[in-house]
Amino acid sequence: MVVNSALFFPTFFRTQRFPWTAKWSKMKDNRMPATVAIRPFHPDDMERILEIERASFGRDAYDRNLFAEFFHTCGRLFLVAAGRKRVCGYMVTNIRGQWPDRAELVSVAVDPPWRGQGVAAALMRNTLRRLRLRRVARFTLVVRETNGTARRVYEHYGFQKMRTLRRYYEDGEDGILMRKIL
Numbered sequence: 001m002v003v004n005s006a007l008f009f010p011t012f013f014r015t016q017r018f019p020w021t022a023k024w025s026k027m028k029d030n031r032m033p034a035t036v037a038i039r040p041f042h043p044d045d046m047e048r049i050l051e052i053e054r055a056s057f058g059r060d061a062y063d064r065n066l067f068a069e070f071f072h073t074c075g076r077l078f079l080v081a082a083g084r085k086r087v088c089g090y091m092v093t094n095i096r097g098q099w100p101d102r103a104e105l106v107s108v109a110v111d112p113p114w115r116g117q118g119v120a121a122a123l124m125r126n127t128l129r130r131l132r133l134r135r136v137a138r139f140t141l142v143v144r145e146t147n148g149t150a151r152r153v154y155e156h157y158g159f160q161k162m163r164t165l166r167r168y169y170e171d172g173e174d175g176i177l178m179r180k181i182l
Helices: 011-015 019-026 043-060 064-077 119-133 148-156
Strands: 037-040 078-083 086-095 102-110 138-144 160-165 175-181
Touching: 037 119, 043 064, 043 086, 043 102, 064 078, 064 086, 064 102, 064 119, 078 119, 086 119, 102 119, 119 148, 138 148, 148 175
Parallel strands: 102 138
Antiparallel strands: 037 078, 078 086, 086 102, 138 175, 160 175
């Protein structure tokens, strides 16, 4: 059976050239988040975590011993994000011993080239899921008052400002205590 294409495609579509299709097909879509796998920290990740920590916090970076302590105290709530088979971020959360229904975000960092690609969001979603499975009711964190980007991310996930902690950081900057009810 032979089908006449003129019956199926109006004249407009047969005669028009669409100049934007070639241009659009060559454009890179930077809005799509990078694909990352979230998993618990493994001691083999330590060197990469320290690189990310130094790149993110400079002289205020945590040291190897503190991350080793986080590994032992936080267990499966010390998460790493791996993109393209390389660790590109981490998030450390601690459940408070005397109050097992409360957790605290200890630290989070994303490798600078990976920022803005959804790595921190993936870490946060995974952490929130794990906390809900453990029946944690409150999740708190402290963020620098001047870190507006991080504050907006936390507010997006439902964290609310509780109070200002005067001179919380070693350099004298104030911290903002934020809380999310799960």
